[in-house]
Amino acid sequence: NAGVTQTPKFQVLKTGQSMTLQCAQDMNHEYMSWYRQDPGMGLRLIHYSVGAGITDQGEVPNGYNVSRSTTEDFPLRLLSAAPSQTSVYFCASSPRLVTDTQYFGPGTRLTVL
Amino acid sequence: AQSVAQPEDQVNVAEGNPLTVKCTYSVSGNPYLFWYVQYPNRGLQFLLKYITGDNLVKGSYGFEAEFNKSQTSFHLKKPSALVSDSALYFCAVRDWDMRFGAGTRLTVKP
Numbered sequence: 001n002a003g004v005t006q007t008p009k010f011q012v013l014k015t016g017q018s019m020t021l022q023c024a025q026d027m028n029h030e031y032m033s034w035y036r037q038d039p040g041m042g043l044r045l046i047h048y049s050v051g052a053g054i055t056d057q058g059e060v061p062n063g064y065n066v067s068r069s070t071t072e073d074f075p076l077r078l079l080s081a082a083p084s085q086t087s088v089y090f091c092a093s094s095p096r097l098v099t100d101t102q103y104f105g106p107g108t109r110l111t112v113l
Numbered sequence: 114a115q116s117v118a119q120p121e122d123q124v125n126v127a128e129g130n131p132l133t134v135k136c137t138y139s140v141s142g143n144p145y146l147f148w149y150v151q152y153p154n155r156g157l158q159f160l161l162k163y164i165t166g167d168n169l170v171k172g173s174y175g176f177e178a179e180f181n182k183s184q185t186s187f188h189l190k191k192p193s194a195l196v197s198d199s200a201l202y203f204c205a206v207r208d209w210d211m212r213f214g215a216g217t218r219l220t221v222k223p
Contacts, residue, residue, distance in 0.1 A: 004156075033210075033211070035213075040122075040215055040216075041215060042203060042213040042214055042215040042216050043157075043203065043205075043213040044213070045210050045211060045212070048209070048210060050209065056209075058210050059210070059212075090156060090157065092157075098145055098207055098208055098209060099145050099162075099164045099207075101147070101159050101162060102147075102159075102207075102211060103159065104149075104156040104157040104158075105156055106155065106156045107155075107156050
């Protein structure tokens with residue numbers, strides 16, 4: 001049971017490039033989410049999904065796309081990277097209910113030059 | 114909209130002393146409150162949560178939190194701090210989205 005896994009661990013992009021951050025979980029969790037962590041701002045929700053085929057926007061969705069074709073995977077796509085997207089990105093999952101605990105992946109550190 | 118606030122950026126305590134990390138919340142319905150800890154270059158680890166019931170919640174590593182509805186607070190506590198407790202602590206409130214506080218850096222000195 002690997003829990004929540006994220007790839008890559010580190011990434012450097014140039015402004016305007018696109019890329020996909022991968023997130024997978026093997027706990028059969030219905031709920032998955034993406035956060036970004038910036039100094040002094042805590043974690044902010046980008047997008048979330050309550051099940052396969054269902055996604056919704058969080059607090060800071062602009063510049064990011066998501067899809068949820070399977071229960072296990074929830075990739076985050078940066079369409080045209082900007083320096084403001086330099087951050088640490090965390091994926092999380094939880095079973096189903098709003099009272100369930102979310103479990104976090106190890107994070108991806110992204111730098112956009 | 115729901116939110117939490119952590120009024121202290123930094124908390125310093127001596128090893129063996131009790132520690133408190135403060136959190137206040139604002140919600141329109143039932144508050145579902147969580148505490149997480151983050152060690153350097155790691156993801157967030159769950160400590161404890163309040164859903165309903167007893168106002169004193171016990172969690173991992175000897176931590177506990179007290180839910181106070183009248184003061185809209187959910188402070189994290191530990192009776193005797195360890196140097197290894199030094200980390201970044203986050204309070205969060207959950208609906209279908211989860212809102213985090215800005216974090217409090219706890220430093221426990223020997």
